[in-house]
Amino acid sequence: MRVRLEDVARAASVSPKTVSRVLNDEANVSDETRKRVRAAMEAMDYRPHPSARSLAGSRSFLVAMLYDNNDNPASTYLAEIQDGVLEACDAYRYSMMVRPLRMRSDDFIRRLDTLISDHHPDGVVLTPPITDYAPLLKRLRERNVPYASVSPMQRRNAIGVTMDEQRAARAIVEHLLELGHRRIAHVIGIADHGASRWRLAGYREAMAAAGLPEDPALVVQGAFTFGSGVAAARELFALKQRPTAVFAANDDMATGVMWAAGEYGLKVPHDLSVCGFDDTPLARQLWPALTTIQQPSREMGKIAAQQLLNLLRGRGPGQLVEIPFSLQIRDSTARVP
Amino acid sequence: MRVRLEDVARAASVSPKTVSRVLNDEANVSDETRKRVRAAMEAMDYRPHPSARSLAGSRSFLVAMLYDNNDNPASTYLAEIQDGVLEACDAYRYSMMVRPLRMRSDDFIRRLDTLISDHHPDGVVLTPPITDYAPLLKRLRERNVPYASVSPMQRRNAIGVTMDEQRAARAIVEHLLELGHRRIAHVIGIADHGASRWRLAGYREAMAAAGLPEDPALVVQGAFTFGSGVAAARELFALKQRPTAVFAANDDMATGVMWAAGEYGLKVPHDLSVCGFDDTPLARQLWPALTTIQQPSREMGKIAAQQLLNLLRGRGPGQLVEIPFSLQIRDSTARVP
DNA sequence: GACATGGATGACAGCGCTGTCAATTCGCTT
DNA sequence: AAGCGAATTGACAGCGCTGTCATCCATGTC
Structure with a gap:
């Protein structure tokens, strides 16, 4: 049979209401009493009945x-x-x-x-x-x-x-800039997601700070999926002036970019640098392992x-x-x- | 304020207990009464309180x-x-x-x-x-x-x-056999998952039925992940006698196999056929799109x-x-x- | 026509807690 | 030493339902 609050009360020689107070961390219970009640709860392995709590009280937990x-x-x-x-x-x-x-x-x-x-x-x-x-x-x-x-x-x-996704995106693009890249492309995520906006903004910020004017051809729309990454990369690789690096707004799309690079005979990272965002388990499993931003979801x-x-x-x-x-x-x- | 069972009872001119009976589809309520109560519930947009139900009754819903x-x-x-x-x-x-x-x-x-x-x-x-x-x-x-x-x-x-995953696996391997493949490899999933066993069994069944003795080198262990698919494929491609087709126990590993094929300069499906299991969204996004078994999770x-x-x-x-x-x-x- | 039978309905208590409010105790002031 | 406010504790009702059991009524039986 279930241990009820009343049973704890009896064991601790207090009223049910006092046990309730202890259970809910309410004020106005002496330390001594509180300790005794806690001990009784512990000893009896008391578990309040969620339905009873929510029925009687104003909270549902x-x-x-x-x-x-x-x-x-x-x-x-x-x-x-x-x-x-x-x-x-x-x-x-x-x-x-x-x-x-x-x-x-x-x-x-x-x-x-x-x-x-x-x-x-x-x-x-x-x-x-x-x-x-x-x-x-x-x-x-x-x-x-x-x-x-x-x-x-x-x-x-x-x-x-x-x-601070914008600063993170900026940091990863700065990493590409430090490696000497200038033609850096960006694959955007689903339009109205905050993540897409911030990552794009960080990309722009880094490029602008490096004195590079934005080339609209290097910024293509994706949709956070592997497939959209592949499609975006194909667009980019078809350009007369290919990018030397691609920053995709998430790892799935970055993986798509790497995939497409394979199709085009581009070796990553020798011919093309690729980076993503999120640090999904996939990022570590890829070969080469993906440079990315760790987002601990x-x-x-x-x-x-x-x-x-x-x-x-x-x-x-x-x-x-x-x-x-x-x-x-x-x-x-x-x-x- | 919340509409309670009692309110419905009053509206339908019955006792609360009868409303409860209707609510729980219990027997011994006349059709006429049942209809009247249902109508009242509908009209008042009555929603039973889950906590009250589970507290009073023996079910938690x-x-x-x-x-x-x-x-x-x-x-x-x-x-x-x-x-x-x-x-x-x-x-x-x-x-x-x-x-x-x-x-x-x-x-x-x-x-x-x-x-x-x-x-x-x-x-x-x-x-x-x-x-x-x-x-x-x-x-x-x-x-x-x-x-x-x-x-x-x-x-x-x-x-x-x-x-029937075993029959499904057998079917997909038979598809490979019909295409003329004889050296067909299998990448196994995590050892003690039923899915791994059935898919392996289906593979074996198809091979045996085709009169092909099992080549242990063609059956390698994976772990259902992309990375494990890559690793398994590398093992297979290092073989003196490469397989011409690989059946991976799920799509993620099949994707890994395709990835590794790229590394080895093998064109899918020209040089190597690959198929998976599950029909994850990824399967359709890949290029080439993955032959697989649809499992409607x-x-x-x-x-x-x-x-x-x-x-x-x-x-x-x-x-x-x-x-x-x-x-x-x-x-x-x-x-x- | 008296009585058994079973279906339909309702009265009532109580599930295990918390909110309200009253009662009691304590510490401190004057 | 009496008095007072604050801290502590408890009594009690009730949250919205369901289980149990009693009651009522229509039907069938001989």
Whole structure:
């Protein structure tokens, strides 16, 4: 039979309400009592019943993670974020629910409402690209559901986690410049993702700082997929003046570029330097291993969830944490031929 | 304010208990009453409170999906299954919870117990490779938690979904044989995954049926990753007698094989035919597009969950549904040179 | 026509917690 | 030593449902 709060209360010779106070870290419990209750909980391996808690109280101890499964960028990216969010929720005994939503679909808001009405999550974690989807944010505010975001575009008043992707992109392009490259191409990600904008901006910034005027032919549109990287690279290799280096907005596209290089008989890095962004497991498995920016997605999911939980647990307002990036220089970039 | 069961009862002029009966599709309610109650529910947009239901009753309306995040095969595979499970759960208003577990870790069972004690899922969905992890199954049975599996190895008494992977593998190797190939290599997946065994068995079956003795040098171990495909291919290409075709146990490894072919100056499919298994999005994006077996992961997750839900909702015992595979012949396989 | 049978319905308690508010104790002031 | 506010603790109702059991009524039986 399940151990109930009442059983703990009896064992610790206090009232159920006091056990409840200890359970919820509330004030006005003497240290002595608190210690005794904690010991009893421990000894009896007490686990509060989540349904009872949420029925009686105003909190559900539930966090929902929302993601877009329409133009889902890289599912491994989301899977890692999910793992991180889950880890953070686990640590504070919150449960987590995942919710795919199709951005721009008619029933987006209705499905969101259903989620909120049915399950009453205490808060939600938003992942790109829905971190900045205005109708969503509006509805969450209307319904008074706090949220934290992973890499939101709009940073004012946001809580969650970010990385300075623009500076990271600039750094990786500077790395190419230091190797003597001048004709550096960029493959852009899906248009309205923040990641695409920042990485493009960082590319431009680095090029401009090096006094290189932008050549529009060297900036081509991709879509974060391997295939779009291949297509973009073919465009670039068809140019009269080929680039000597390509910075793709993510690793999948960079892999596509390397693939296309093979087709064109270009040896990486001898004839062409290639770099990506994200540091997916693939980057290390490639040959040559891919120079890229490490983006710790799992950690980012965890931090975003932690900030949300800080807020929910009344531990301050929650922040927008900026985590450092790190440039992973491997074998796909070399001195200009 | 929330609409409660009591409100519906008043609107339909029946007792709360009768509304509860209708809500749970119980017997002993007259058609007339049932219709009236349903109408009232509809009109008031009534949503039962999951916590109240699970607190009062013996069911939690919760399904947990368990997966192994240790040697996680392809995360996109799991992500798709997850989407399918979620869709099925949604349809019957069950909620879903995901739970990563590390197989063979000390606290596997403890974490499973925690999940069960904390959340009382009505059932769980198992994904490869933990579908056949004996200690897990044992504990689930002990704790009386029903489960359904996606592609379990042991099919007796199992419910969920499978595909005849062995026959599929045999079919794809037969396709290579029809193209005139005789030296056909196979790259095996992670050792104790059912998928690896079946695909290897299908390969052997086809070769034997064609009267070709097995050449151990042509069967190399991989690990379902791109990198392991590259490594395996290098081994194969170093052979005095190179294979003219390679059947890799999944698409990621097949991609690695194609990559390595590029390194060795082998043109696919002219010099080497390559095929995979799974039909991941990548398969279509590659150039040449990959010949492979379509495995509809999302659908499979959905079906497994549906079988579990049939069981939970008292709609019969739940079955092990076998879904058909389909051979996707694309451009990576051609007549032997 | 009296009575057994089974389907339809409802009354009521209680699932395990938390919110509210009252009661008690404690430390400190004057 | 009395008095007072703050800290600590507890009593109790109730969150929104479901399980149990009692009741009612229509039907069939002899």
